[in-house]
Amino acid sequence: MPRTGGRAPRMQPSANPRAPALELRKIQVTGGASFTVTLPKEWVEKARLAQGDLIGFVPQSDGSLAVYPHARMTPLQTRQDVELSTEDAEAAFRKIVAAYLMGYDIIVVKSRKGLTPAARRAVRLATKRIIGIEVLEEENDRVVLQDLLDPREFPIEKGLRRMEVLTRAMQEEGLRAFHEDIELDDAFQERDDEVDRLYWMVNKQYHGVMRDPTYAQRLGVTPSQALNYLIAARLIERTADHAHRLAKNLQALREGEHQAKLDAKLEKQAKRATQLFTEALASFHRQDADGANKLIAEAQAFRTTQDAVMREALSLGGESIVHVAYALDSIARTAAYAADVAETAINQVLAMRQ
Numbered sequence: 001m002p003r004t005g006g007r008a009p010r011m012q013p014s015a016n017p018r019a020p021a022l023e024l025r026k027i028q029v030t031g032g033a034s035f036t037v038t039l040p041k042e043w044v045e046k047a048r049l050a051q052g053d054l055i056g057f058v059p060q061s062d063g064s065l066a067v068y069p070h071a072r073m074t075p076l077q078t079r080q081d082v083e084l085s086t087e088d089a090e091a092a093f094r095k096i097v098a099a100y101l102m103g104y105d106i107i108v109v110k111s112r113k114g115l116t117p118a119a120r121r122a123v124r125l126a127t128k129r130i131i132g133i134e135v136l137e138e139e140n141d142r143v144v145l146q147d148l149l150d151p152r153e154f155p156i157e158k159g160l161r162r163m164e165v166l167t168r169a170m171q172e173e174g175l176r177a178f179h180e181d182i183e184l185d186d187a188f189q190e191r192d193d194e195v196d197r198l199y200w201m202v203n204k205q206y207h208g209v210m211r212d213p214t215y216a217q218r219l220g221v222t223p224s225q226a227l228n229y230l231i232a233a234r235l236i237e238r239t240a241d242h243a244h245r246l247a248k249n250l251q252a253l254r255e256g257e258h259q260a261k262l263d264a265k266l267e268k269q270a271k272r273a274t275q276l277f278t279e280a281l282a283s284f285h286r287q288d289a290d291g292a293n294k295l296i297a298e299a300q301a302f303r304t305t306q307d308a309v310m311r312e313a314l315s316l317g318g319e320s321i322v323h324v325a326y327a328l329d330s331i332a333r334t335a336a337y338a339a340d341v342a343e344t345a346i347n348q349v350l351a352m353r354q
Contacts, residue, residue, distance in 0.1 A: 039067075056214075068212075080104035084111045084119045092122035093129075100130055100147065101200060103207045107133075110142035129193060131201045149201075152218050156205045156229040157285075163198045163233060164281055166191045167240040171274045171334075174247035178267045184247055195240040202233040224351035231344045232284055235337045239277055242330040242337075246270065249327040253320055265309050266327060272302060273334040280341035289349045292342035299339035306332050 028036050039049075047069035049055070056068035080099045084092045092109075099107045109115070109123055123143050127133050132149030170191050208215040209226040216222065221229070250266075276299055283291040306328065313324045 078104045079106040081108045087118045089118040089121040092119050093125045096126045101203050105147050107145040114141045129197055131197050155219055156202055159198045159202045163195050163236045166195050167236055170243040174243050177247050177250035192244050195237055199233050199237040206230040228344050228348040235341050239334055239337050242333050246330040249323040252323040269331045273331045276335050276338035280338040284345035287349045289346045292345040295342045296339050299335050302335050
């Protein structure tokens with residue numbers, strides 16, 4: 001093959017004014033066996049690359065190559081400073097969670113005037129509710145947190161399955177409220193908090209996959225697969241919230257004037273919605289597109305029966321109708337999330353074939 005050189009002309013600008021122009025470069029042959037292509041000077045300078053630096057190449061599902069500057073076999077630790085200036089512990093906690101989700105390994109929580117009691121409560125809450133976060137250093141004006149979890153020790157699918165187990169336990173506990181006076185004790189809230197913790201972990205894993213090709217390799221997933229896991233995790237997290245909400249409203253209905261009239265119908269609807277959700281997750285893990293399509297149709301049919309029960313309930317009126325409406329809304333959302341999981345299962349089937 002003859003050696004070629006020079007730069008090929010740029011293609012015409014994209015119809016999208018924000019899209020970068022596609023620059024074409026010719027492949028050259030060196031040593032009779034190696035294929036080479038030059039890198040754009042502007043890109044090299046922007047990436048601060050120099051002779052001898054490593055560049056990573058990751059094949060994409062569409063046949064293209066993703067190029068990563070400064071590629072290393074082990075990722076660098078990243079640090080983020082979180083400046084706190086609020087007396088609201090929950091607001092401070094959300095800032096720490098945001099830094100965690102973006103993939104920072106070291107989070108330095110600090111305040112120019114010294115950390116307030118609210119800020120220190122936020123730090124304690126972070127170590128309790130975020131998986132892998134530990135305190136490394138603590139001073140008057142700052143606390144250094146580090147994520148010590150190796151992603152290989154808790155892959156995305158393992159986190160997802162644990163979320164499912166906890167959510168099903170919450171649903172089963174909530175269904176008991178149809179027949180007995182249950183206590184929505186600390187254990188119920190702890191399960192809900194644990195689901196949140198696992199969702200944040202899956203969220204962070206997804207961001208890591210999108211940011212670092214070595215991270216994706218360690219997890220053994222592609223970006224498309226990681227996105228589907230994230231979507232499924234979010235749907236499970238929302239379903240867990242509604243399991244808790246349903247149980248609360250069922251408890252409030254126990255002394256209501258409509259309990260005897262609606263109990264049987266509400267219970268039937270709640271059990272069916274829970275079953276749909278369980279089957280949707282099974283189709284996701286089995287990569288069963290046919291089963292997922294069937295479930296979507298069943299969820300649509302369920303919506304019709306749900307609307308009929310809602311109309312009947314609203315016609316009764318009375319003070320307890322608010323709790324009936326909230327309970328039916330949680331049941332409806334559980335079924336809707338089941339259909340969303342089924343759609344994600346179909347997407348995952350295609351992603352796994354890439």
